[in-house]
Amino acid sequence: MKNPENLLILRYFDEIKVGMSGELSKLVRNEDLITFANVTGDKNPIHLDPDYAATSIFGQRISHGMLVASFISATFGCNFPGPGWIYINQSLGFKAPVFIGDTATTIVTVSNLIPEKQMVEFDTVILVSNKIVVEGTATLLSPKRLR
Secondary structure, rough: OOOOOOOOOOOOHHHHOOOOOEEEEEEOOOHHHHHHHHHHOOOOOHHHHHHHHHHHOOOOOOOHHHHHHHHHHHHHHHOOOOOOOEEEEEEEEEEOOOOOOEEEEEEEEEEEHHHHOOOEEEOOOOOOOOEEEEEEEEEEEEHHHHH
């Protein structure tokens, strides 16, 4: 479910079906790494120091894995299923590095509905140039309808 107008659409549990999906793309910029490092305190030189990173197995600076993984949260809150949903659980597998200048595309797909808890399970994947860089699963709790 692409949302080209960037409207925040509120959806409830009863509007969600297995197989529905949403996506969001984000360009990874140098400024993002610096801001993330300052906010979190993760100043590992593999992310910030070009000389250090040049000696690594990647040969250059890489993005923080958790910065890229946070794009999943942005997809949930700003695209699908939308605002008001509460993150309950997330598993992550980091498959490949993400470099400055890469565009990461996050896709979240409904894999299971848990009606008794008003929760939805999702398969989550992040791609760079059609290559999986992060994959996992997530569980979200639906917002309650106001009566």
